[in-house]
Amino acid sequence: MRLLLFFWLCIGSGGGLAIAQYADTAQVNKKKLTRIILAESAFYVAGMSYLQFIWYKDHEAVPFHFYDDHKGYLQIDKFGHVFGSYLESYAGYHLLRDAGVSRKKSLMYGGALGFVLQAPIEVFDGLYEGWGFSWSDVVANATGSALVVGQELLFREQLVKYKFSFWRSPYAAQANGYMGRNFLQSLFLDYNGHTYWLSAPLNKLVWHETLPPWLSVAAGYSANGMFGEFENLRYYRGVWLPETARYRQFLLSLDVDWTRIPTRSRFLKKVFNVLFFVKVPFPALEVNTQGQLKGYWLYF
Incomplete structure (x- = not known):
């Protein structure tokens, strides 16, 4: 909403x-x-x-x-x-x-x-x-x-943009509608697929002007294994839900600051400015509360 x-x-x-x-x-x-x-x-x-x-x-x-x-x-x-x-x-x-x-x-x-x-x-x-x-x-x-x-x-x-990325989690298909029955519904209901990022330009952080102004580094937060608000449901609308462990994820990735991309096109400038809150898919590292270190070739 x-x-x-x-x-x-x-x-x-x-x-x-x-x-x-x-x-x-x-x-x-x-x-x-x-x-x-x-x-x-x-x-x-x-x-x-x-x-x-x-x-x-x-x-x-x-x-x-x-x-x-x-x-x-x-x-x-x-x-x-x-x-x-x-x-x-x-x-x-x-x-x-x-x-x-x-x-x-x-x-x-x-x-x-x-x-x-x-x-x-x-x-x-x-x-x-x-x-x-x-x-x-x-x-x-x-x-x-x-x-x-x-x-x-x-x-x-x-200087720091607050961004969002979403990908429907594999839990959504197992939740019998609890996390939405399609991508749009899951955008609002599948919290496992949400990641929130703080993204800042690298050249501002390391004071190195040779770096492109649009290249950023992003720190993200997400969570997984959630089939309920405070604790996981085991049964929902006549279907037994899988037993999962709830855990937090902390991520590090690269990003693009759309608003810092140089262009003479007024149309592209408007498009870039409206996209300021979108995290670009990039490789990422994850540390989670299960004690795991993971790498992703592409994370969104």
Whole structure:
């Protein structure tokens, strides 16, 4: 759901992100700013309507309550909250800067956008059975926005990109629909296939300007063996599920920073800017909590 909200925001309200060296003295483009505000408002209303009338339609409304899920899915869900908030804040900041809004106001309104957009979702969760208001979700959402704002304040750029990669895990086919019955459903339900990355340009880290500016190194986190939120289910909808061990994975890989690829094509520049959050498949090393060291010729 949070990924969908981001795509609505990024594509619907801006038609692409213009990422450049913005001048603090630029004039505000009132037409562009108006389009951004109207589009973001429309998609926000659409998103909230989707939550109320579709997402929660099969759940009974209950008094506001809390839910402690900070250990759920070995924290993969929390990394996902950080990711959604980061994307929305990143998009909000750059869209406002592209419209000529000052850096200070763009950070204040655009940089906080992820936290602001996610907050009503957390409140809705607290009002429906099967969900609940989660303080760990709120902290994760705040972390995503802080990652954008903090880097702009420290470096005046997003030196470290927060990225995502997904590949449907082999567990999905064994879960009788618990992790989704196709690739799109599994994107939201198969947490075993999620990997979250912090990616930074190598030439900035080792101070070696001969390296191409787009070549990055990425540290990733994933988890595996999960057939349930806190512990594995053994039986689901009439089918016995395989017995597996839950474990964490820590990864190291190379990456490409799309926004640093030089091009004179305006079309390609827009494409590259929208792809800023996508981790490129590369060979990778894995260390996991089962004490294993693994290598992958290609990891995504």
